[in-house]
Amino acid sequence: MRPDDVLARLQEAAVLGSVGSGTPAGVIGAACDCLVAGVDTPTLRILAGISPTPGGESDELRRWLGDALAELSLTFFPEGSRAGEDEAVRIMARRLLDRTITARALTSWAYGFITRDGTPLAAGLIDLEYAYEIVEAVVHDGQPYPDDAAAGVDADVFNRGAAADRRHSGKRLSHRRHLNDRRRRLRCSRRLRPAVLLAASGPWDSSGGLGVCRGLWQVSMVRWTMSTRGRRASTTRRWRRWAS
Structure with missing residues (x-):
């Protein structure tokens, strides 16, 4: 996987999650793919380490997603924007x-x-x-x-x-x-x-x-x-x- 491809996937997962059609697990999986491809930042590690267990991952995702995207020069869109x-x-x-x-x-x-x-x-x-x-x-x-x-x-x-x-x-x-x-x-x-x-x-x-x-x-x-x-x-x- 190329870094550009995994970053694009992370951006798409975050955007679709902001309108409700994506899942937290999709964003977490995209963050893990970034680490595998050699893209590494401190907040991205936290994002990839969030448990994908349904129920509690959304709050953790809201807490760290904006900072992780900013570190990667990606755009963060608030929910419903x-x-x-x-x-x-x-x-x-x-x-x-x-x-x-x-x-x-x-x-x-x-x-x-x-x-x-x-x-x-x-x-x-x-x-x-x-x-x-x-x-x-x-x-x-x-x-x-x-x-x-x-x-x-x-x-x-x-x-x-x-x-x-x-x-x-x-x-x-x-x-x-x-x-x-x-x-x-x-x-x-x-x-x-x-x-x-x-x-x-x-x-x-x-x-x-x-x-x-x-x-x-x-x-x-x-x-x-x-x-x-x-x-x-x-x-x-x-x-x-x-x-x-």
């Missing part, structure tokens, strides 16, 4: 782009650990978790549904993940891949909208499913408006080039 949530979203987005987690795993994670009250960086992922639920609910009810509907949502999740990850935010998809993703999303959005309206025509469930349907329909309308504006802007640019 907005900066920690932003960094956690970026970490999970990188895992998605590296294909170590699925698109649905990312949206479920954002829905469960960031929630609507968290960072706006995860808002789009939470919206797409609702989209997955709509797809599953309609299929479960036996209604006809396109086979590529889930694939269209997957493509949207990957685009959101690329935008959230700062390493990939400046990179654009290739022209052909961009067109294929756009066509697939357009096909799915055209088929998804009637299904959402059908589900919203009556009581879907007692847990607020109707509000989810309405929210997803509003998201679809916003996407349609944005695509219309984009076509208009493209037409304007072509006319300007022709006039010049």
